[in-house]
Amino acid sequence: MVDIPQGALLPAVAAFVAVTLFAVSGALVWEWWQEQRRRRNVVGQLKDLVDNPLDPASAQILRDDVEGAAWIEALAARLPTLRTVDRMLQQGGMSWTLQTFVLLTLGFGVGLGLSAIMLTRSLTAAIIIAFIGALMPYWYVRFRRNKRLGAFEEQLPEAIELIGRALRAGHPLSSGFKMAADDSSEPIAGELRRVFEEQRFGLPVPDSLLNLADRMGLMDVRILVTAILIQREVGGNLAEILDNLAKVVRERFTIRRQLRVYTAQGRMTGYLLAVLPLALFGILWSMNADYMRILFTDPMGKLVVIIGIVMQVGGYFWIRRVVDIEI
Numbered sequence: 001m002v003d004i005p006q007g008a009l010l011p012a013v014a015a016f017v018a019v020t021l022f023a024v025s026g027a028l029v030w031e032w033w034q035e036q037r038r039r040r041n042v043v044g045q046l047k048d049l050v051d052n053p054l055d056p057a058s059a060q061i062l063r064d065d066v067e068g069a070a071w072i073e074a075l076a077a078r079l080p081t082l083r084t085v086d087r088m089l090q091q092g093g094m095s096w097t098l099q100t101f102v103l104l105t106l107g108f109g110v111g112l113g114l115s116a117i118m119l120t121r122s123l124t125a126a127i128i129i130a131f132i133g134a135l136m137p138y139w140y141v142r143f144r145r146n147k148r149l150g151a152f153e154e155q156l157p158e159a160i161e162l163i164g165r166a167l168r169a170g171h172p173l174s175s176g177f178k179m180a181a182d183d184s185s186e187p188i189a190g191e192l193r194r195v196f197e198e199q200r201f202g203l204p205v206p207d208s209l210l211n212l213a214d215r216m217g218l219m220d221v222r223i224l225v226t227a228i229l230i231q232r233e234v235g236g237n238l239a240e241i242l243d244n245l246a247k248v249v250r251e252r253f254t255i256r257r258q259l260r261v262y263t264a265q266g267r268m269t270g271y272l273l274a275v276l277p278l279a280l281f282g283i284l285w286s287m288n289a290d291y292m293r294i295l296f297t298d299p300m301g302k303l304v305v306i307i308g309i310v311m312q313v314g315g316y317f318w319i320r321r322v323v324d325i326e327i
Contacts, residue, residue, distance in 0.1 A: 082098060085098065085101055085138065085141065086098045087217070088141050088142060088145045089101065089141060089145075090215060091145045091148065091149060091215065091217065092141055092144035092145035092147075092148050093144070093148050093186075093187055094141065094144055096141070101137055101138075101141065104137040105134050106134070108133040108136050108137060109130045109131070109133045109134030110130065110133075111133060112132065112133030113126045113127070113130030113133065114126075115129075116128075116129035124302075148187050149216065149217075149218060151186075151187055151188075152187050152188050152191070152216065152218070153218060153220060153253060154253065155184060155185065155187075155188040156220055156221070156224075157246040157247075157249045157250040157253070158184070158246075159184050159192060160224060160242050160243075160245055160246040160249065161242070161243065162176070162179060162180040162183055163176040163177060163179075163180045163242055164239040164240075164243050164246070166179045166180070167238055167242070168239045173205065173228070173238070174196055174199045174205070175196075177192045177193075177195050177196040177199075178192075178193070178196040180192050181193040191212060191215070194212075195208045195209065195211075205232070206229055206232070209225040209228060209229065210225060212225065213225045220252065223245065223248075223249070224242075224245060224249075227241055227245055259325050263323035263325065266319060266322065266323040267319075267323050269319060270315075270320055270323070273312075273315060273316065273319070274312065274316045277308070277312060
């Protein structure tokens with residue numbers, strides 16, 4: 001960091017707020033336009049279906065998956081990571097489209113970058129802060145995804161048992177999904193209800209189950225889908241299979257929580273090592289700013305700061321990788 005010019009703080013904050021609000025408003029307008037376009041397409045296809053009921057082409061009612069804009073499709077073709085982000089948006093149950101995510105990423109990145117360059121007059125600092133700002137929407141989406149998947153995993157054993165009880169009562173598998181959805185809460189209720197709706201509208205059972213596994217991307221869901229598909233091929237008591245599967249899923253969830261307890265010390269160590277240098281730097285800067293300013297004015301000091309940041313970030317993610325145990 002360098003000296004902050006007097007009177008630059010207010011313009012920098014104003015620039016960040018202006019750019020960010022512009023990006024958010026642009027994303028909201030884009031969402032509104034996409035929704036209007038989706039409604040017009042649905043109404044048009046319904047009219048075609050009424051006018052030409054025997055025409056096979058008119059029977060293709062528009063589903064939720066609407067083709068994105070040409071520019072976002074071209075960008076996704078060059079950056080496969082955007083496909084992963086699109087899947088994260090779906091797993092997080094968010095209404096954002098990929099276009100909205102890109103607009104927010106650009107808005108936060110440009111906004112924080114302009115603010116940083118107005119405050120610090122340093123292009124290097126502006127680039128770093130702009131990169132951090134561009135990552136903020138991704139971190140938010142990832143947080144929402146992890147929170148929703150965690151809630152889904154916690155509710156999954158009870159939902160499996162509800163499906164098993166419905167089968168014992170004589171209901172078919174599709175009705176079991178519907179009953180489990182009605183007796184469960186979000187997010188698992190919406191996913192099970194979607195499986196039921198897909199089957200009710202003619203999608204084969206294996207396809208609807210595989211869609212569920214692809215949407216969630218969880219090992220427990222894949223085990224559930226695999227067990228149901230194998231039972232449909234070879235036969236057997238599906239209700240008993242689901243009861244045993246619910247026990248296995250609940251035990252895996254219990255073991256996962258125990259592992260979080262056992263690795264709590266390692267995770268706290270990672271957090272402490274990540275925060276301690278920043279806190280120490282802030283304390284020393286408040287005590288003697290001239291002593292610390294040499295890190296940002298001398299070429300060797302700048303190199304030391306860059307190396308320290310890289311090693312700090314690398315060490316944090318290394319510790320996270322060590323304590324993240326898959327079961």
